[in-house]
Amino acid sequence: MSERFDVVVIGAGASGLMCAAEAGKRGRKVLVLDHAKKPGRKILISGGGRCNFSNYDVSPSNFICQNPHFVKSALSQYTNWDFISMVSKHEIEFEEREHGQLFCVDSAKQIVQMLLDECDLNFIEFRYQVGVTDIESISAGYSLLANGSKVECESLVIATGGLSMPKLGATPFGYQVAEQFGLDIVSTTAGLVPFTLHKQDKIDFSELSGIAIPAEICAEDGTTFKEALLFTHRGLSGPSVLQVSSYWRAGQKVTINLVPEADVKELLLQSREKHPNQSLKNTLSKVLPKRLIEVLIERKQLTDKPLKQLNHKEYDQVAETLEGWQIVPNGTEGYRTAEVTLGGVDTKHLSSKNMECKAFPGLFFIGEVMDVTGWLGGYNFSWCWSSGFVAGQKA
Template identity: 45%
Template sequence: MNQKQYDVIVIGAGAAGMMCAIEAGYRGLNVLLLDHAPKPGAKIRISGGGKCNFTNRNVEPKHFICSNPHFVKSALARYQPDAFIERVERHAIAYEERDKGQLFTLDGAGQLVAMFRTELDWAGVELQLNCFVSNVQKGSDQWQLITSNGSLQSQKLVVATGGLSYPKLRASDFGMQLAQQFGLAVMPSRPGLVPLVMPARQQAWWSELSGLSLRVIASTARGPEFDGAMLITHQGLSGPSILQASNYWFAGEAIRLNLLPQIKGIAGWLQELKQQAQPLSTVLKQYWPKRFVQAWQDKFGFDDDLANYSQIRLDALAEQLTAWSLYPEDTAGYAKAEVSLGGVATDEVSSKTMESLKVPGLYFIGEVLDVTGHLGGFNFQWAWASAHACAQSL
């Protein structure tokens, strides 16, 4: 059986794993990058509708969910978006900036994967795909891995196996199981940046409106507000504002929608419409799709003539328009989730090196950690930054 010695073995050839292996290789280390998938960078290839939102110009710690909000600060400060943008430009990859600082490739995410493949070669990293790890043990001074490609040994072991989102891409909880094997705490995993499913008894109403989009502010009891598009699906709600809010939603809780974020001072606005005798449905069609206006009118039976409204009824309408509370039944699950929340507890890991505080020589980077970014390129920036921080300490 093959037995080979490396300075570093990185398990997981996704965004964080490739980045870490490259940076470690550039430092002169003998690096093996392995993955059980047949191709590297599977999540990069499909993200952003195939265009990959690879970073954001405006990255701050507030854009991340973590039980320790200070954990992300060190890595993010030491590898900022400009550093990755420079890398992309060095490979002549065209990109565009969209809303709120989001950067996407112009000609497809495959170019980013090709960039990483090129740099893996430049850095002298050995890449083994279709390689399954069946056992990991730590000796006094080295790691021993039993794999489908034989027995492998290394001084350092980096776990970059991601989370549970996109099971079709062979996502697994391998990294979290490995952490638990060596006595590290793991925060429970759940789908993140995921559509929300409404109760079955309500789905006929939503299904009739499927495909419609409108601007809302979505929020939950425990998270910030997110202003953006809401997309109605056959089962419930999706779109950027809903995906963002889903990170903070738990079963049994409400999601609150402001359906008129364009209007500041809704009570005064309604009073003005009342005085002007403007039909409410006519005005709402300036902000909502026509079918949504009609469905809303049918569902709640509002009177088009605001002259018929008492002050109490007008106040209730204002509340309904700006703080509509809905109670989803569930999320659409890992198959539709862009990320998974939870993972290896950050209290177990050095924020400067990503090394386990309990097990010397064991490192965790990227999504396998209990760090989840908002929508908009933040999760990829965490992959690059945590990988870079780790590689500098190997």
């Protein structure tokens, strides 16, 4: 004996909850399944427990996808302002932080509760700690086993996320479903993730652990971010590093302007006029932590001597070193600490209007499981809201 639903959503995360709520509003009988004990686990821990749920400025350029045009339709059908309106309707107090990032003033729990409140329980049923197996295409849609019990549905929505944060239960389940139906997977890697350094670099910079500086960091493809950089005991982190990590590939270097707010050569020339006997180290400590300068001197990337002993070529070299400092990361910290997964289900198989699989009507992929990755700053949640919404209009 099998149960029958209009829609089964696998995954009670951001995109899955959004999709379920929208399908339920259309009077569709929806079943939401998740292997976790409760919904929205990634929402709950995001933004330090405050959930960076969106951004005041969301555009297709904030997303990485093999087809850069794919995200346009969903983002225009359900915008950041639509979600902000929902947050306001539920009287959730939020605040803007730098770069237009929006966070709950109180708790990420409010976002999860809001999404649950949007779900009409007359139409939507939730089941947790459920293992899903044996997904099949049938004449009337799809069938699956949920903890061994047969469930049939007209529409099946895969909202199982990527591989980041395995402690929260991340699995390759969604990719396996896609491959079962013959869909291509864009190779996955960790995104929005700290860099680790090669052994000697790690030794040299480890004592700077905890020091943060403003920086402008550039990947080899020219993509540049200007935000804080943080030295850690394993390597480099901070918003600028997390951002550029999504554009970095193994073996590539990154170029970092360690003093984006200052003109190094101008600083040196002005200081020389006033304090010709001042050392280079003491001069540069006006714009950089002294310990960082000492490490660069120890590494022979800078030579400490009085300013009056530097010639113009040496002034240029100091400026080039600090404004174009280059380092080759050893790797990243991987999925363990990554905020997102790059790659995923190839969007060429999906309708950009509603996330439905072109070859299998009624099969949808939404959220992080697909090859769409947002920048740091609320963009990945924005994609979950938009992709979940448009799928919920059709599923």
